[in-house]
Amino acid sequence: MTTAPPSTDPLPDVPRFTKPLLSREGRRPVRVEPVDGTALHPVADRPALGDYLRLLWQRRHFIVADARAKVISGTSGNLLGQVWLVLNPLLDAAVYLVIFGLLLRSSRGIDNFLGYLVIGVFMFGFTTRSVTGGARSVIAARSLVKSFSFPRAALPIATVARETLSFVPALLTMLVLLLFTRPGAGEAWSTPLQEISWRWLLVPLVLLLQIAMNLGLALLAARATTRVPDLNHVIGLAMRFWLYGSAVFFSFDRFISHPQVLELVQLNPMYRVLEITRDCLLYGVTPPWQAWTIVACWAVGLLTLGTVVFWRGEESYGSV
Template sequence: MSALPPPHEGLTAAQLAARHGLAVSGARPPLPEYVRRLWGRRHFILAFSRAKLAAQYSQARLGQLWQVATPLLNAAVYFMIFGLLLDAGRGMSKDVYIPFLVTGVFVFTFTQTSAMSGVRAISGNLGLVRALHFPRAALPVSFALQQLQQLLYSMLVLFLVVIGMGSYPDLSWALIVPVLALQFCFNTGLALILARAGARTPDLAQLMPFVMRTWMYASGVMFSIPVFLADKPQWAANILQWNPAAVYMDLMRFALIEGYGAENLPEHAWALAGGWAVLIAVGGFVYFWRAEERYGRG
């Protein structure tokens, strides 16, 4: 009598693994399941962002004061160069231009630091990625959350500057909450997009400072786009005003600064802010998720 063939004869490795209930380590789960797992790691995301925030300036003598001092010093430098030497505040009184500038610097810094930390979220944490199994989106999300917490500390100084220039709290200040919520969604999506790109191309981190500097100059941080482009074609001013960084800065200025009215906003500013937030947040999340199983490999 001939011997029976082994039960696994003729099966591929994948078929054999499936028969015994084995799955690829780090395989990408379906999108709804991935969202559920990410929500299950919400406490880790919050704790990780807080730890990163606390450690950011741990070696500096002034410690966490640099969270506020850095954007404030940047605003002071920009005021000396653009406000005093180049008259970038033309058409605005000093009481309006100073809070205009400081608000722009603080709000743009929120997006800038979210992007810069996002591009290194995977490539700069490979030890963690390779050692533990968790949804990799937790890293760029936690970095965006870290930058939101840092901005909230900075907002205290921003409020003092705005009040010192004569813009006192009123009902328009309630708009700060939806503006920050929409910008946070946008920044998180941007961090997710750049995290995937940075994981594949680490050199992107070296290019990003130049990209962000160009974006800053094109977003009206130091000057009013409608005033400076008054003699240019309208489509050029529209393109600059419709870019998300400019939209969120203008909405925050509108909320905070007395004398900065709706005439300074692009048409349908709130629709633009919401559209950018949804497009980049949802698109960035799906884009990041599609490469989930490739992070930390190779």
């Protein structure tokens, strides 16, 4: 009885695929080559969290480039182009000024109501666009998600990056408006801004915390809408409710006789973001450390929770 000679295959345990070579006479396999398939993995595979974060970091240049391209293409079809990045929040502020400042007179008791309103509308609009855009990011790119293997969190991150870049011209416009919101003393909403103080340098820090919070919420919203697409409508309503609960165009001082309401409002992160920004830019007051602590806790907590929740659903995004 003869025994088979020992195998001389250099890759005996590696998955192999036939790679035919074509001849002029037709399709004819003439050689079989071993191909290492150990590095192949499913498109919807979920790596470990540390590896996932490393993959995201490796794609940071693509994320930034994609965000820049979408900022430009998002307004390219309009006659005014990127001017709308500034016009939209300005028009929103004008509408709220007419309704709440002139008709409903909610400006009573608020120093420099115009600046107060501009900060609220511009800053809260930034968060609204980041969250609602992030909620649609994975569903809108379903063909890309089903075709290529990449960390899906890059999609909501790119959306938040795009909204951050879009907010830069609006932010500069807001700062200029605050310098010129002095139509005359005497009315509560027209008290002039006296001077630029060193507290303006604190604004980038609160913006950084706001961006972290926006990203965490965008990741949570994207995860939720891939499971239940109808939540896109609910998220829009929730953001509107949050707008009214963040003192964007009125002051919560009118609820001073209801301490329970005030205590609840103090925990609202966007109320605190607006409070810090107004103290720095409008009133020349150093924001209290309690406000910084609350915003920082919300930012770190939401970013951590959003990252983990989105990562845990990584394998399901290929079926959206």
